[in-house]
Amino acid sequence: MRFLPDCTPGYYxxxxxxxxxxxxxxxxxxxxxxxxxxxxxxxxxSGTFEGLDFR
Structure with a gap:
C-alpha cells in the first residue's frame, strides 16, 4: 500500500x-x-486445521 500514492491515479x-x-x-x-x-x-x-471449528 505504501507505493500507491506514487502511482498514476487509476482503478487500483x-x-x-x-x-x-x-x-x-x-x-x-x-x-x-x-x-x-x-x-x-x-x-x-498438519491435519489439525487450526483456526477452524467443525460443527
Missing amino acids: NNEGQAPSPWSLLNVGYPAGATAYFSYLERWRS
Whole structure:
C-alpha cells in the first residue's frame, strides 16, 4: 500500500484518494505468494486445521 500514492491515479489506487478502512483488507500475504502457498501446505498437511471449528 505504501507505493500507491506514487502511482498514476487509476482503478487500483482509488483514483489517488486516501485508503479507506476496507481498502486495507485488499492486500496480499505480506511474505509473498510462495510463502503463502507454503503456509497453506503446512496447515493442510498438519491435519489439525487450526483456526477452524467443525460443527
